[in-house]
Amino acid sequence: MPRSIWSGAISFGLVTIPIDVVPATEDHSVRFHQYHLEDMGRVRVRKFCEIEDREIPQDEIGKGYEIAKDQVVAVLDEELRELPLPTARAIEIAAFVPAESIDPLRIGEGYYLQASGTVATKPYALLRKALERSSRVAVAKFAWHGRERLGLLRVRDDAIVLHAMRWPDEIRDPRELAPQEVALSDDEIAEAEHLIGRMTRDSLEGPDFVDHYTEALEQVIEAKREGHAPPEAPEPEAGTGAVLDLMTALRDSVAQAKASRGEEAEAEVHELPKKSAAARTASGETTKKAPAKKTAAKKTAKDTKKETTAKKTAARKTARRPRSA
Template sequence: MHTVWKGSISFGLVNIPVKLHTATENKDIKLRQLHKECNTPISYKKVCEGCQKEVNEEDIVKAYEYSKNKFVVLDAEELENLRKENEDKVVEIIDFVKLEEIDPIYFEKTYFLSPDTTGTKAYALLRKTLEDSGKIGVAKIVIRSKEQLAVVRVYKDALVMETIHFPDEVRSVSDVPNIPSVDVVVQKELDTALMLVEQLTTVFDPTKYTDEYRTALMELIEDKKANGTVNVTDKKPLPDNVTDLMSALQASLEKTKKPPTRKRTTKTKKNA
């Protein structure tokens, strides 16, 4: 299993060398975009909206847009220094709470924690402590220059760390429109609904739930392959060096075949 982070867990004076492994994987089927005429993959280029020129990685700087079209530019050295100041390789447990006290809306991503060669005994100690106490640890960690709030808990025989959102990252429910008041429920309808819930109540078994769309899509793809319905291009695919899809989409501008007018316009073309 690939290691995405290496450091330690600390609680009190206990320090446990650990490795972090992604616990889940995205199994969405990725579809490429091709030019309809020749089946060549479409690529995206980073283009400056101001001068209509394609830019290289070394010509790009990062900035924060504090108001419309007003930016504070941050150079690479400033960002690197800030990252080094805040990147302690430690999962620091600062509190212990009950799992049921945290609403699922806060949970983000799950990682397995494995002990390093010298940390097996301390790892087992923390695991047993969490099991016997019925508590989970609330911790902070820096991953890829971003500080994260997280919880450490026991899952089967392993410790897992789940990153959770900070409170200001969860939007207020008061901003949700058209929520009905609590007094609009008819008792007879409620009784019927409760009966339906009772009839459908069972023990949770995750293996009974499958992605039916993904299964059907793969069956369609395999059927087309088996029947020879495959499009092949003889042209070499264009290199795709996009790192940020959103900025790539915004920057996917091209030169128009028509002579430019005095009033600058932005048009999008298909790249083959």
């Protein structure tokens, strides 16, 4: 378990829960240092005092606020920890709100809140269970890293998670970036919804959600370590070069989504528009139906001929019979 980065308490109403704040995420990025490429000597950043013109060790370095060019006020870490604020040592819950009411843009890094000591176990479990049953998240205030912040508390499995939040004035207005209004047909929107349905997943698991960049970077490093040439990038798939309209692109995307899941492409049946009588005549459909009428006429003529022949045969038989005495 990673070490605690902050200790304090959760406070809501008259309830206080001692907690330790533990990072909830890990960074697996490949890290580089700076080197002098001619001799591979390590390049380091040294901290010098402008007045004494000498390198300063870390234990002599602190924070200062420049009021004027010739006036700097030193501020100690201890003074920051003891700020006259209720949120300096506590995560103070201000309200409970529906989770969907929080704009995701305002949500930042996540941290696990660990119950600190036996005394914190019951109130910690109480807050966790209450959040679960209410389907709410808590919005709190706390002071970290030189400023007061907003935070969001939610439940993940059996732990309470704290997300740092941005203040409303830290979110830029997107209206100046929005594209101009365009006309969209109902068919285009329906096809886009169809594509969304085909691409919907129950979880973010599988090869599509793996950090392939880090894997490729590790292969480059391993190849160079062994004295081999780095692996070459695969050639991009050649496109058709045809300019597709939006509906065609959407339908092709749906077919591609089906293929990626191993589904067989379904034959799409589209109702053709009905043609007018004039259009049918112009296209030759009326003429094509004429043979059927002729066939029917021929059948009728044959049937009539058969009936006439049958009557004549019957008449001859009757004439040949002997008359009774």
